[in-house]
Amino acid sequence: MNSKILLKTFKSLKGADSERLDKSRVIFLSGERAKKIYLIKKGVVRLSRICQSGEETTISLLKENCLIGITSLLNEHQSKKSYLLTALTQVEMDAAPISSAKNAIELDRDLRLTLLEGLSSRILHAEAMIETLAQPDTPSRLVGFLLILCKDFGIQESKGITIDLTLSHHEIAKSIGSTRGTVCRLLGELRNSGYLKIDNQKIMIFDQKNLTKSLS
8 A cells, every 4th residue: 555645645634633542442333433534653453343242353453554444434334243443552543534535535546546455455464364263273273363463563583573563362362262371372382392482472483384384
């Protein structure tokens, strides 16, 4: 996604302002219609679906330059499904009224193309997460989730890839539909087997291919 176009657009929108949210703050629950569209400048937001049972399932992790509220921007009808957006870290965002954003889209072809690119990227990311969560066993879901984090938040270092996102065992468990105890045990086994290390809640994967082979 062309972040320069988005940043320029948000600065020019009527009624635009900046917001800062603490970790765990709920941004909004869709099904309620969003009144604003947000552009993440810093931090990570969890997009999750609330099932009828009340269980929360992670759909995607949204990071810098991702848009929030885009469904309300492009669709006049409210979704019948409930999606929750929660700040996974401290988050800084630009926010603008939906009406201002719609006017900008109608006038700017480059902005329309940028939004389409962003939607395509969001769909691919959600598909990867859904495929991971569809795995029948917890070890497979955990490894799949770690690989997604490597792709989206990984920093290549000499010994491996460090996931530049601090997640507790509880937060990882919540993301893959497991329990804190199970995640703690599985991460311990992967660490003891030499597939990864954990330092100050940040995970380094030594070799992604070997991590996948750990499931064999």
